[in-house]
Every structure is written in structure tokens, then in C-alpha cells.
Amino acid sequence: MTATVETIGLSKWFGQKVAVSEVSLSFEPGVTGLLGPNGAGKTTLIRLLTGLQRPSQGTVKLLGVDPRQDHRVYRRVSMVPEDEAVYPRLTAREFVRLSADLARLPDRGRQVEEAIATVELIDDQDRTLQGFSKGMRQRAKVAAAIVGKPEVLILDEPLNGADPVQRAHLIDLFRRLGNEGHTVIVSSHVLFEVERMAGRVIAMVDGRLAAEGTVATLRAAMTDKPRLVRVKADEPRKLASLLLAADGIDGVRLDGTVIEVSTSDPTRLAHALPLTARAAGIRLREVRPADESLESVFRYLVGR
């Protein structure tokens, strides 16, 4: 597939502070999650990708062009900024219409209707944005971004403030757009949700690219890291002490009633755990790999 967004050696610094350092990436149609702790450089990277900020070094190609040199690319690209800011005195409909007018979209009335319906704001479209909850504002921002169905949609923390139902709805929307062939780049710190919507994940730490790939490939790439398994059993303290002496186990930690076992050889753990429990007459209630989740992968990446 052809890359729709591409960066080569992208860096951005503000005085002595390096916000993004030597990032080379490419994005293709589908949903890509951009992950990282606060201050990792996600928002700066998004601003560089969209042309809101000028790279200190390196290049950005958005649909084949430098967005700071060719403004026409913004017909095909849209962004939901992280800031909560909207125009408080505009109604949701006026806000979405403004976006359509500035983009000079054809058949604006219909496209505005569609975008508002997509984020389920039909009933509230004539209310001013100042009376909206945070989640509703987010939906209005998303509606303004998707009006005209841009080829590339870049969203900075779009789920902030949305309630669980709205989150689920927005996640479905982003997945649908990705499946329809749009390039959707979503930054978020809500790891579980990124895992649900993004086929590909890019992790940033301290302005650098820490890892990229699917959750599974990221995990597989970290063969040198111990894997974590959570065990629930009837006598956790006793089982934890027995496991310390078992083969293939690097460490055991008791967290309340849950035993966290780290191992660099999962196969040996799979044999040793039931044998040890059976020999001690302890019933295993649950054995669950903890590090298949994005959160644990991310924890490894940031070294926590």
C-alpha cells in the first residue's frame, strides 16, 4: 500500500528542549494509534504532520506534498486538535458549516447534515457549543473534521471527555473510516481504547519513536523482556512461595490476591505452574497473560 503520510528524520526543538527527535515514519490507510506518556511528543508530532508547526529538521509529506508549501492538501486532510477550544457562541451546525465553507466543499448542506448525524448530534445541532458537555464538544469537533470525508484524518486525544457510550461510538466510527480506506491517526493515552481501534500502534517516548507495529508484533519483538502472567488461586501466598523455587520463573510478586509471575520461558512456566499447584493441593482459579495488553507492552517500552 502507498504511504499517505510520511516523515523522514523529523525533529522539532524549542530552544534547548527537543520535543521530537529523528522520527521517520509512514502511515497508510487504516487506523494507526499514536501512544506515549505526557510529554512524549505526540502532540508536537501531530502538529508537524499537519503543518501547524515547522520542522526544525527533516521532512513531512502529506499525500505527497509538504503541507506548509501546498495549502491545497488541506482539502483532503483534517484534524481534531487536542485543545478543548471551540467557538462558544456558534451552534454545532454553524461550527460544522464553517469547516465545510472554509474547505469549499460541494453540496455543503448535505455534507454538514451527514457529519452531524454521524456523531449523533442531530438533536443538539442548534444549541451553542458553550452549553455542550466536554464529550459533546469532542463530537462536534469530530463532525467538523469528518465533513467532506477527508482522506487523512488526524485526531489528537479525540476521546477525552467522552462518556463510555460515546467512546464506543467514536471508536466504531474511526474503525469504519479506517476500513473504508481513510488514513486515521489517533493519539491517545487510553491504551485499552487504542488497542480496540488501531490495527497498528506507534509508541513514542521522550520525543523518539520507541516502537511500531501491531500489539502482537511489538510484544514478539521484545523477546528479551520477561513476560508477565497473572494467577489467581485459592492460597496465593503459599503458591507464590512455591513458585519462587520452580523452574523457568524469573520472579514472583503478590499483589493482594493476585500472583504476578514473570518468566522469560513461558512454555516452562505452562508446565511448572499446574504441577506446582497440584502438588500443593492448591486450586488455580485463573491464569491470564498480562502482557498481551497494550498497556503492559507500553509499560515495557517506557521502562516502568
Place this chain on the structure above:
Amino acid sequence: MIDFALTRHIFRQLTRGKRIWGLSLLSAIAGLSAWIAGTGRRAADAAENYHVIVTNAAGATLSIAMLVMGAAALRDERDGGTLSYLYLKPIARWRFASSAWAASVLAAGLAATVGWAVGWVAMGLTLGSWTLALPALAAYLAAAVGYTAIFVPVGYLVSRAVLIGLAYVFIWEAIITRLVAGLGATSIWRTALSIYADLTVLPEDALEALGTVTPSVIVGVVKLVVTVLLGTAVLTWTLKRRDAL
């Protein structure tokens, strides 16, 4: 030349709320003062008084109103976090710059016209002359054009643009260009006055405010056009070269 959707949006943002009323009132101070000061005087004295007060007092009050309006055009968007909604649109940067200026001059022109109209109505009702104040409208609008051409880019570039504007009005225009004769031609207010003075016969006391600048509509308009072109060019360059956020 301009993007109408962008101009309409920025104009609406500038004219919604209390600011437009406050700045209109500020612009009206000179006309109101002339009316109060002229009440009970002979018609000729009141008319002379109007010209003197407008050329002097409006230099301060009107310029403040115009610079506040100019500085707010893009600064409000930048500070409010909404600039990305406008910046990430397929609008050429020179059109973006000229649209921001156009919206600003329309809003500033509205405040200036409301301010001027107060003096015009007051003079018309008290002196029975509805033509006395007409030339002053040209000065008010010329000031709106010139100050916004400077303060739209300054507002985009600097967060404390109004403070810089006040320094410009009270130090540069009021003191330095008065002390250094050759610099008088760089003053926006004197450029506006040169148009005013060419359209009517001003009394000596009013002409003092003009300094060494020669009354001329043509020269005044040319200077304003150059100021607008320079201001738009600076803003275009800034939009292209500097970070938007």
C-alpha cells in the same frame, strides 16, 4: 483577493460580544466631547472646536480602538486555541492574511463609523450643519485601514500586542514623530489627518496636530495602500514561515 467565508467568520467573531460596543464608545469620545464643549457657544466657535477636538482627542481614543480591533483578529484565535480550525484549510496564505485584515478593517470601520456618527448627529442637531462632520469620517476610516494593517500582523506575532500598540500610539506617534519632524510622515494618525485636512478647511489649532505632514488625499491614500500591502506581506510571510501554534 479575499476568502469570503474566512472574512465573514473573523468579522463575526470580532463584532460579537461587548467589545464592539466598548470600542464604538471609545471612538465616540471625541465627537461627544466636541458636542459638550461646543454647547452654548457661537456656531463658528463650536465648529472650530469640533475640528480641534477631533484632530487631537480622536488621535488617542480612535487609535486605541483601532489597534485593539486589529490585534484581536488573529490573536483571539491563537490564544483561544481555535486557529487550527482556520489554518488547516485550503486557503492560500496571502488570501488568509488579506481576509484577516479585511475582517479587521470592517469591524474597526464599523466601530469608527458608529463613533463618528455620534459626533455627526450631535453637530447636526446642535448647529444645524450636517456637512461639518462629514470630512472627519474619511479620517476615521483611514485610521481604521492604517492601524489594522499594522496591528493584525502584530497581534498574530505577539501575545502582548495591545501593550505594544499603546506604546506605538503614545510614545511613537504622540511623542517621537512630533519631536522628530521627518518621522511625522510615518504616523498613521497624521496620514488620516492629511486626508481630513485636504477635504475641509481646518483651523490653525487643528492643523498643529498634522505637524509637517502636507494635507493630501492622494498621498494619504497611497501611504495607506502601501501600509496595507506591507502589513499583508508581513502576515503572509509569518503564516508561511512560523509555527501557527
